[in-house]
Amino acid sequence: MIELVREVRRSYALVERNFNLIKRYIGWEIVFLVYTVVNTLTIAFIGVNPAGGGGGGGDRVLYLVVGALLWGFLSVLFHEVAESVQWERWEGTIEYSFMAPMKRLSYLGGVCLYAATYGAVRTVVVMLAVVSLFKLDLGSANLGAAFVVLLLSSLSFIGVGLMAAVLPLLSPEKGSQAAHILEAAILLVSGVYYEVDVLPAWLQPLSRLSPATYTLRAARAALLQNASVRDIGSDLALLLAIGVVLIPLGLKVFNWGELHAMRTGKLKRSG
Amino acid sequence: MQEMALECISARKVFYIRKETRPTAKPSTEWYASPGERDVGGQAVAHAGAGRAEPDAHAGAGERERGAGVGSACAGVRCNSNGCLDIRSACNGGPDSRASRGTGTNGRHRGRLAVSRAVATLFPKSVRVEAVSGVTFSVKRGEIFGILGPNGSGKSTLIRLISTLLLPDEGEIRVFGHDVVRERFAVRRLINRVSVEAAFFKKLSAMENLSYAARLYDVDIRWARERAIDILKRLGFSESKAYEPLEDLSRGMQQKVAVARALLTSPVLLLLDEPTTGLDPVSKREVQDYVLEVRGSHDTTVILTTHDMQEADRLCDRVAIIDQGRFVALDTPARLKAGLAKNGETVTLEDVFFTLTGKALKESRLEEEDYSD
Ligand SMILES: Nc1ncnc2c1ncn2[C@@H]1O[C@H](COP(=O)(O)OP(=O)(O)OP(=O)(O)O)[C@@H](O)[C@H]1O
Ligand SMILES: [Mg+2]
Numbered sequence: 001m002i003e004l005v006r007e008v009r010r011s012y013a014l015v016e017r018n019f020n021l022i023k024r025y026i027g028w029e030i031v032f033l034v035y036t037v038v039n040t041l042t043i044a045f046i047g048v049n050p051a052g053g054g055g056g057g058g059d060r061v062l063y064l065v066v067g068a069l070l071w072g073f074l075s076v077l078f079h080e081v082a083e084s085v086q087w088e089r090w091e092g093t094i095e096y097s098f099m100a101p102m103k104r105l106s107y108l109g110g111v112c113l114y115a116a117t118y119g120a121v122r123t124v125v126v127m128l129a130v131v132s133l134f135k136l137d138l139g140s141a142n143l144g145a146a147f148v149v150l151l152l153s154s155l156s157f158i159g160v161g162l163m164a165a166v167l168p169l170l171s172p173e174k175g176s177q178a179a180h181i182l183e184a185a186i187l188l189v190s191g192v193y194y195e196v197d198v199l200p201a202w203l204q205p206l207s208r209l210s211p212a213t214y215t216l217r218a219a220r221a222a223l224l225q226n227a228s229v230r231d232i233g234s235d236l237a238l239l240l241a242i243g244v245v246l247i248p249l250g251l252k253v254f255n256w257g258e259l260h261a262m263r264t265g266k267l268k269r270s271g
Numbered sequence: 272m273q274e275m276a277l278e279c280i281s282a283r284k285v286f287y288i289r290k291e292t293r294p295t296a297k298p299s300t301e302w303y304a305s306p307g308e309r310d311v312g313g314q315a316v317a318h319a320g321a322g323r324a325e326p327d328a329h330a331g332a333g334e335r336e337r338g339a340g341v342g343s344a345c346a347g348v349r350c351n352s353n354g355c356l357d358i359r360s361a362c363n364g365g366p367d368s369r370a371s372r373g374t375g376t377n378g379r380h381r382g383r384l385a386v387s388r389a390v391a392t393l394f395p396k397s398v399r400v401e402a403v404s405g406v407t408f409s410v411k412r413g414e415i416f417g418i419l420g421p422n423g424s425g426k427s428t429l430i431r432l433i434s435t436l437l438l439p440d441e442g443e444i445r446v447f448g449h450d451v452v453r454e455r456f457a458v459r460r461l462i463n464r465v466s467v468e469a470a471f472f473k474k475l476s477a478m479e480n481l482s483y484a485a486r487l488y489d490v491d492i493r494w495a496r497e498r499a500i501d502i503l504k505r506l507g508f509s510e511s512k513a514y515e516p517l518e519d520l521s522r523g524m525q526q527k528v529a530v531a532r533a534l535l536t537s538p539v540l541l542l543l544d545e546p547t548t549g550l551d552p553v554s555k556r557e558v559q560d561y562v563l564e565v566r567g568s569h570d571t572t573v574i575l576t577t578h579d580m581q582e583a584d585r586l587c588d589r590v591a592i593i594d595q596g597r598f599v600a601l602d603t604p605a606r607l608k609a610g611l612a613k614n615g616e617t618v619t620l621e622d623v624f625f626t627l628t629g630k631a632l633k634e635s636r637l638e639e640e641d642y643s644d
Binding site for chain 1: 286456459463466470486532
């Protein structure tokens, strides 16, 4: 028990460090936040009057905005986790962080805790901006249920992020770029901006494998149709199950990658 | 706690390095005539072997891989203190260069050569570098143990093996009885390390970096902050600088923060990989004095690599000299010097170093010139 408390305290090192870094890059943080708002607005405008006419309007805007917001959150989460290793390797601190007497789970847990907090704050800011600009009606939205969706989907995305975080250990220079491929594939099959039915039949099985598919379906039900936690229970259970499988799997993959780096000398080359 | 702080038994570490072919291969005649070429192929092996024959008495057995070129001047890897160069490409240089001048070689042959070159460029061969080859030694608790050696001789690799950052290919390393592979976690509680380059989050201040390190080791944060300031002051680092981003500090100052980071967690085995490289003479002294003090007051065992012979002489109880991944000598500085002294002349640790690593000053200069061409 005492050891558990100590590990949690150790994880906090990562959270504090990353927030300290944000302070130093505050200008860039604002720039990126503005970029995300602009991006989300662009997508929302597609909903107002889609190209070629057809049914635009409030619900369609909300449909797209929910997709953009959730995707924004999940990709922040995914990127922060996947790039944490890349950053440490770039600064050369990775040897010091990995040499500390700390379980890798706590290290990565700290990274994830930070990523989820940071991603949630950003999403709320973007959401407020978009809702006020479009005067979106959230009267029939079940925000509580949407929050539960966010929480459970974080688990699976952390799992995927852990697997992506290993890439810079395998290829220090190019590995993190490979993470984008994974992200693009998830975006394609998960129905972020369209229903997955429009996908060709051969892609549809992949959409069933992606946790983002259930996240979006459940979040839209909660925000657009005022669905309760019980109504979306089956999607939530699926998300939980995927998370429970993906996190240990991600850790295993990460451990394997770390051992590989320690065998081949890829943690750091010189000095 | 055990009396033996560190036991290292036949530790071996091999790297496979992708290397490019030499772009401007010289014609073979010119190549062999160059003065540095005593080290090519078969001769290289003979030379290196002869150089090592005497000190090998101290070192472990096992041949360091240096290419398959015994007896053939064209195959193999040429080595000096900077590492190894694959000379296969250089030997191809003979016919190649004739081909490129179009003397006596037909077009098909030229085409094949071009293809094989393109393949070699796109998929370079891996060269095997044995960074640490069967090193055996032990360090007693409370000892300051020095490791001296030329660039690329394997010092940092050895330190990384001890600090659980690299997995040894063979052999066993134990820190206070804990195996660095199987009981990594236990070893990590006991050690900390300073490397030659101060690796930090450069946008963060010294204090923020030190707090991060302290939290990773679960050291009480308030105590750690006070102690960090104490250590930094002790190393001649003014307190106000501790709150500036590290990227704005000089290299030497960053190095002092690195020393503070290692000492903050009160390690019982302190691994110092060239801790004073880049420090001015006063700062160097301050760090050296502090290392001595820490050993005295905290019973800390220290393993120190350095290129500063005076530093080794001053700090170390025993010194090992490593060359091409093997220990070629291991003794107290006094005995190492005494071993070389003839007719009462004064011998420095530097003399010992030159003798045992087989490099007279002139020789090492020639090699440098040869590599820079
Ligand atoms: N991570 C790595 N990947 C590949 N090769 C490596 C790696 N680390 C070291 N080497 C190789 O191992 C050999 C020993 O390197 P090492 O850094 O241990 O030398 P060193 O004695 O510390 O040198 P220096 O005095 O320059 O610091 C060199 O040939 C180097 O190229
Ligand atoms: Mg080194």
